[in-house]
Amino acid sequence: MSGPELVRAVCPGSFDPITNGHLDIIGRAAGVFSEVIVAVGHNTTKNYLFDFAERIQLAADAVSDFDNVTVAPIQGLLVDFCEQQGAKVIVKGVRFGSDFDYELQMSQLNRQLSGIETVLLPAGREYGTVSSSMLREVSHNGADISAFVTDAVNRAVLAKLGKSAL
Numbered sequence: 001m002s003g004p005e006l007v008r009a010v011c012p013g014s015f016d017p018i019t020n021g022h023l024d025i026i027g028r029a030a031g032v033f034s035e036v037i038v039a040v041g042h043n044t045t046k047n048y049l050f051d052f053a054e055r056i057q058l059a060a061d062a063v064s065d066f067d068n069v070t071v072a073p074i075q076g077l078l079v080d081f082c083e084q085q086g087a088k089v090i091v092k093g094v095r096f097g098s099d100f101d102y103e104l105q106m107s108q109l110n111r112q113l114s115g116i117e118t119v120l121l122p123a124g125r126e127y128g129t130v131s132s133s134m135l136r137e138v139s140h141n142g143a144d145i146s147a148f149v150t151d152a153v154n155r156a157v158l159a160k161l162g163k164s165a166l
């Protein structure tokens with residue numbers, strides 16, 4: 001009998017910026033799969049607060065405590081990235097129904113393009129509905145988002161918005 005198979009997973013996203021909700025999904029994926037690559041990409045339909053290099057840096061800093069998690073940029077298609085990395089599965093978090101509709105569509109397209117499977121993890125209760133876009137919005141309007149992001153991300157958001165810590 002051979003030993004357990006090593007399965008590399010990719011957790012893709014914009015991560016603008018990475019939140020505790022993302023970290024919950026990444027940590028749980030790291031508990032299930034041998035290796036996890038957090039793949040920071042560019043969605044051409046989105047306007048970003050942080051540029052590509054900043055989003056990668058904040059994500060790399062946030063996952064530095066995990067032994068089996070790395071961060072890499074996606075250049076081009078996600079499915080090509082997965083193939084280059086030898087990853088067999090894409091992992092995404094799902095918070096509510098509209099996430100599911102979007103992820104279903106993306107997973108079917110990605111599977112049709114390359115055969116790759118997607119595993120959807122339900123968001124943890126603590127972070128159920130947190131989104132980067134909402135955190136950017138409330139922080140912009142003066143709210144404290146430190147319960148939802150790492151200290152480094154909180155500082156980066158405040159600096160980007162030209163505000164000081166509350």
Ligand code: PNS
Nearest residue numbers: 012013014041042043076077078106109
């Ligand atoms: O969930 P997000 O933030 O919209 O995901 C962004 C990202 C970068 C993961 C996604 O847009 C992506 O995979 N971009 C790479 C280009 C690609 O493969 N697009 C088709 C996905 S169906």
